[in-house]
Amino acid sequence: MQVPAHEARVTARDLACRRGDRVLFRGVSFALRSGGALQITGANGTGKSSLLRIIAGLSRPFGGVIEREGGIGLVDERPALDPEWPLARALAFWRAIDPGPSPDMAMLGLAGLLDVPFRYLSTGQRKRAAMARLIGQDAAIWLLDEPLNGLDTAAARMVETLTANHCARGGIAVVASHQPFALPGMTHLPLADFAA
Numbered sequence: 313m314q315v316p317a318h319e320a321r322v323t324a325r326d327l328a329c330r331r332g333d334r335v336l337f338r339g340v341s342f343a344l345r346s347g348g349a350l351q352i353t354g355a356n357g358t359g360k361s362s363l364l365r366i367i368a369g370l371s372r373p374f375g376g377v378i379e380r381e382g383g384i385g386l387v388d389e390r391p392a393l394d395p396e397w398p399l400a401r402a403l404a405f406w407r408a409i410d411p412g413p414s415p416d417m418a419m420l421g422l423a424g425l426l427d428v429p430f431r432y433l434s435t436g437q438r439k440r441a442a443m444a445r446l447i448g449q450d451a452a453i454w455l456l457d458e459p460l461n462g463l464d465t466a467a468a469r470m471v472e473t474l475t476a477n478h479c480a481r482g483g484i485a486v487v488a489s490h491q492p493f494a495l496p497g498m499t500h501l502p503l504a505d506f507a508a
């Protein structure tokens with residue numbers, strides 16, 4: 313990881329978010345240190361993805377402050393993998409740039425799909441591929457937007473285990489999902505409680 317895992321942190325103070333002409337939430341604060349995990353929960357449209365984008369530094373908060381130490385790895389519905397390229401080539405593009413370890417393609421259930429164009433992959437297979445890219449990034453801070461969507465039961469357990477292992481190594485995980493996500497010691501932020 314670019315920042316030693318033990319130095320990773322995410323601190324949010326009094327965050328507010330506006331989308332268009334609507335303020336979605338106000339007063340969101342939390343602090344995550346190395347090994348910490350947080351699940352952002354809430355119904356559709358409460359602003360879970362918007363909060364992840366603020367944490368990632370992709371959107372500016374309407375109010376409050378977000379501070380980060382450590383690289384960001386964001387997995388959302390837009391995996392930055394070329395849809396026209398076979399999976400192996402699409403991942404190799406990032407392998408040439410990313411500093412982390414080669415992902416275990418067999419464990420991810422991707423070993424038999426390396427010659428398949430990314431656009432032909434199923435929803436769950438795309439999610440697995442996004443996890444492969446995330447592992448290669450070696451980012452201290454994982455931001456996972458609905459990471460279990462489209463995954464079968466075994467793959468969902470695998471993603472939970474990968475995330476638990478990341479935190480056990482000193483990384484941080486923030487999961488935005490309305491589905492249960494099993495991770496020991498995870499804290500929860502019910503975003504509806506902060507609706508503006």
Ligand SMILES: Nc1ncnc2c1ncn2[C@@H]1O[C@H](COP(=O)(O)OP(=O)(O)OP(=O)(O)O)[C@@H](O)[C@H]1O
Binds near residue numbers: 336354360490
């Ligand atoms: N660029 C934008 N301009 C205006 N409104 C937006 C924009 N992006 C998102 N919104 C609105 O902000 C609200 C929150 O969206 P967001 O995707 O953060 O919610 P969410 O809690 O992640 O929802 P879901 O569970 O459906 O993924 C929604 O009502 C959405 O329509």
